[in-house]
Amino acid sequence: MTEMAGGCLCGAVRFTAQVHSDDAYLCHCRMCQRAIGNVSVAMVNALKAEVSWADEPSTYRSSPIATRGFCGVCGTSLTFAYDDSEKLDLLVGTFDDPSRFRPKHHFGVEHLHRNWLDTSGLPEYRVDEYQPIVDRWMKSVGKLPE
Template identity: 40%
Template sequence: MAEARSLTGGCQCGAVRYQLKRAPSRVSICFCRMCQKAVGGYFGAFAGSALDDLVWTRGQPSIFASSEAAERGFCSSCGTPLSFSYRGSGRISVTAGSLDDPAGYPPTLAHGVEGRMPWFDDLCRLSGTSTQDEIPPGEIARYRSRQHPDQEP
């Protein structure tokens, strides 16, 4: 596993921030349809820990009960998905992409594989470009990110 540099994270706009007291005990992805809809992608990526290891350091997520058993936290200002938990389990998962250093926490397990797209294995073989390659030189300033920076300034 890559060396973990940060145990903090938050939403896109910075209204909700968190800190994990310990490194996640499990990082997984889930291909189930509920997770796909919750994150707006082909899978959800989650870093799980004990509920007591998560501290909301700025703001609080809004909660959506996605089933009778589970709830999901998100930023009500920008919509960033932030957490998933089974009620009463004593555990919570933050969305791995909301970590300030998501590269430090690769997934080791997949759930809901029945929902995996049949072409998923082909994704890493697609040709690609970097973000900067897509922006016309005279328009770079228009594309300046308004996201909250990873890490606190």
């Protein structure tokens, strides 16, 4: 078990969670696709009692059986939780170091978009090597984001 920290894009909502394994999963259901605005979302399961919030996230009742947590300032999606469960899902990308997690399965595969699963053959570009973006960041704040 490891305590890991995370939060939203703007830093208004921060959490620590007891993480018991590296297991994560990709959800492809239409509700998650619409909530996140993407073809899938990577999530890791945790016990609600083992997640501590510096500031509680805002919540949205996304269905009659579940809620989603998000930052009310920047809009970052943070959680998914069934009302009757002791567990919740934290979005992998909200952890300060998401590299620990590995996908172990897919969920909601009836809406899976296979073209987005294996993109290993596509060209790859680094942000810090794309001069128009580097110039924008340097002009605005004098450095690249982390």
